[in-house]
Amino acid sequence: MDNTTLENSIREEAxxxxxxxxxxxxxxxxxxxxxxxxxxxxxRKQVEAETEIHIRQEISKLENKALLExxxxxxxxxxxxxxxxxxxxMKNIRYDPQYVKFLLKAICDGVKTAAADVxxxxxxxxxxxxxxxxxxxxxxDGSKNVFVxxxxxVQWGGCLIRDKETGRIFNHTLERIYFRKSxxxxxxxxxxxxxxxxxxx
Numbered sequence: 001m002d003n004t005t006l007e008n009s010i011r012e013e014a015x016x017x018x019x020x021x022x023x024x025x026x027x028x029x030x031x032x033x034x035x036x037x038x039x040x041x042x043x044r045k046q047v048e049a050e051t052e053i054h055i056r057q058e059i060s061k062l063e064n065k066a067l068l069e070x071x072x073x074x075x076x077x078x079x080x081x082x083x084x085x086x087x088x089x090m091k092n093i094r095y096d097p098q099y100v101k102f103l104l105k106a107i108c109d110g111v112k113t114a115a116a117d118v119x120x121x122x123x124x125x126x127x128x129x130x131x132x133x134x135x136x137x138x139x140x141d142g143s144k145n146v147f148v149x150x151x152x153x154v155q156w157g158g159c160l161i162r163d164k165e166t167g168r169i170f171n172h173t174l175e176r177i178y179f180r181k182s183x184x185x186x187x188x189x190x191x192x193x194x195x196x197x198x199x200x201x
Contacts, residue, residue: 116165
């Protein structure tokens with residue numbers, strides 16, 4: 001075998017070896033690209049799934065917050081409505097025919113319980129009942145000195161009676177009566193509002 005043939009044979013062998021190496025490299029590169037593509041696709045799907053879960057969680061939080069805000073607004077609206085209704089009703093109680101009887105009885109009970117002279121505080125419109133008040137007190141206990149004055153703290157009606165000897169105060173105001181029954185009244189009004197909203201009334 002001459003040198004040329006040997007050189008050609010070596011070149012061909014080297015070319016085949018280089019081609020085989022390049023083919024192997026290309027195959028490995030394709031395989032690596034495929035692995036990388038799969039990993040990237042898996043990562044994309046994972047990120048997408050996590051993002052979807054996060055979005056759903058945030059939407060759920062917003063929905064819950066909106067629901068709470070609606071409930072809060074509804075309760076505040078109901079509270080304002082109840083306050084307005086209660087204020088109107090309590091102010092109008094004074095015009096009920098039974099109101100004067102209630103006021104005179106409350107005053108007489110307070111005067112009888114007091115140890116000494118009394119100071120009676122009234123709503124400014126009830127000052128006009130002074131004559132009836134003195135007559136009612138004289139009928140049950142005419143021995144005590146009674147002073148009747150207007151008090152802006154008595155906003156709805158009724159009376160405050162102060163025993164001048166002991167300083168004890170008998171609170172027979174409509175505000176006090178309402179305060180004792182306010183929870184029951186509010187529950188009843190809320191029940192009526194709920195029934196009306198649900199169509200039961």
